[in-house]
Amino acid sequence: MTQRRVSTGNRVSTVLARQLGGQLLAFREAAGLNQSRAAEVLSAQTAKVAKMERGWVPFRDPDIIALCKLYGVEDAEVVDGLLRLAKLDRDRRKAKGWWSALDQGNLREYIAMEDVALKVRLWQLSVIPGLFQTPEYTRALAVPEISPDEIDHIERVVDVRRRRQARLYGDHPLQVHAVIWEAALRQMIGGPRAMGQQLAHLRELTELPNVHIQLLPFRAGGYPGVGGPFNILSFADEGAVDVIHMDGLGSTVWVEGEQESAAYAQLFGRLCAASLSPYDSVQLIEGIGKEMSE
Template sequence: MTQTHAAKVLTGSTTKVAKMEGGWVPMRDPDIRALCELYGLSDPAAVGGLLELARVDRERRKAKGWWNEFPNLGDMQEYVALENAATSIRTWQLCLVPGLLQTPGYARALAMGNSTKGHPDRGETLVATRIARQRRLSEEPILDLWAVVHESALRHRVGGPAVMREQLKRLEEAAQQPNITIQILPFEAGEHLGMGGAFNIISFAEPGAMDVVYTETAFGQLWVEGGDEAAQHQELFEKIARDALAESESRSFIEALRGDVSNGGF
C-alpha cells in the first residue's frame, strides 16, 4: 500500500502520513485504529500495545526537560531527550570517552579542538549539557550504563596530561558505582568486530518499546529503531564486550594508565 491509501483512510493528506511515519507528529488513537484496520491487524493485544506506545510518546512530547534551556544543542536535542527517558544505555567507543563519563575539562577540550565549534560560548554550553546529562547516573530514576571503550580513547591526549589524569580518575571512580559497568578493549586484542565504528544502544522500560541505536558521524547522526538491525547491534555489542577486559581488569588497566600519565610516560 502507498501513503495515498493510508491518507484516504485517515481522511487526510499524504503529507500528514509522511509526518506520522517520520515521527514528526504525535499519533492519535483514532488514526492508529483506522490504520490497523486497513493493514489487517485485529489482535487486541497488538493494537493495545501500539496505543500504549503512542500514549507514552505523547506524554514525552509534553515534557519540558532541562535540555530545552540549551537551544544550541541542535540535532543532539533529540538524543538527549531519549537518553533522559531511557532505563539503560550500552555504548561502544573507539576514540572518545563516553559523554556520560566525561569530565568538564575533557568536554571543554573536545569542544575547543573542533574547528567548526571552537568558540568559548559553544565550549561552555557543551560542558553544561554534559554535566546535566550525567545527573541521570546518580539521581532517580538512575540510569544503567555499560560502556566498552577502546584503549585508543584513553591514550588520546585530549586537553593534555593534567586533563587526562583527571579523566582517568573519573573513570576509576565511576567504575565503582553499581549502575555503571566499564570495560576496556586493549590494543593487545588485535583486530576486533567493533572496528567499523562507535554506537550507542538506548533501551526503555515501557513494554514493547523498541531499542534505539544511535551513531554519530562527522556531519550528522544515524538512527536505527528496533528490527533486525537493532538486534544485530545488540549482538555486536555483546561480542565486543566478550573480547574486552573484565571489569576488575579494566579498573586495574585504567589505574596503571593514570600512573603512566603522572610519571610522564603517557
C-alpha cells in the first residue's frame, strides 16, 4: 500500500493511526469481542470504535488504556508502545517532533514511525543501514547526491543519522535485527580509512544486546529479497501486524495489510536462514576490515 494521508471531510487517516487502529482491532478480535462491547467501555457510539480501528481519528490515551484492559492486554510495554504511537500520531497531525523540520516528507514519516517502534528488522543490499553509519561514511555517501551549493545539507543528514542512532542506547533501546549483503561492506564508500572506521563501528555494534547483525555472503549464491531493501517496523507484541517500509527513487511505499506483513516476515526469515550466523558474521566483518587495512 503506497504511503498516504487519506482525507474525507474533517477526518484524516494516517499511517500511524491505521497502524494503531489495526493493533487494537487485532486485540479485540483475539478477545472475541465486538465493536458494540468496546463502545460501551468508552461510553461512545459503535461508529467511534469503527473510526478508531480504521485510523480516521486521533486516539485519546484513556480510550487506549480502557480498551487494552477490556481486551486483556496486560503487558505494560505493549500498552506503553501504543500510547507512544498515539502521541506520535497526534504530534504528526500538529507537525511536532524534532523530525518535523526535515526537508523530505517521506523521511519525516519513516523516522516518526521508527521513533516509537519497539523493533526493526531490515534488509539492506548496497549500503550500511543508516542506524549503523558513522558520520564519515554518511558524509561520503551524501556527497554524490548533492550539488556544490547544497554542501550544508550533508551535516543535516549526519545530524539526522545521529538522532536516529540514539535509539540504540538507553533504558529501552530499539531492538534491531539487520541482514546485510556482503557487497555493502566491500563497497569503498569514502575510501579505505572511512570504510575501516565504518567496519570497526559495525563490529562494536554487534556487542550491543539489542543489535543482531547477520551478513549474507557472496558465496550464498541465489537468495531471497533480490527485489530490493525493506524495513519491518514492530510496535507491539510478536503477534501484532507490522508495517513494512520500502524507499524507492522519488517514492515511498508502506505495506500495512496483515497478509502482506506476514509475507515480508517470512521473506525476512528466509534471508536470515540463508545468512551467516551472528558469530560468523563478526568474523567476516573483521576479515574484510583487515583486507582494507593491508
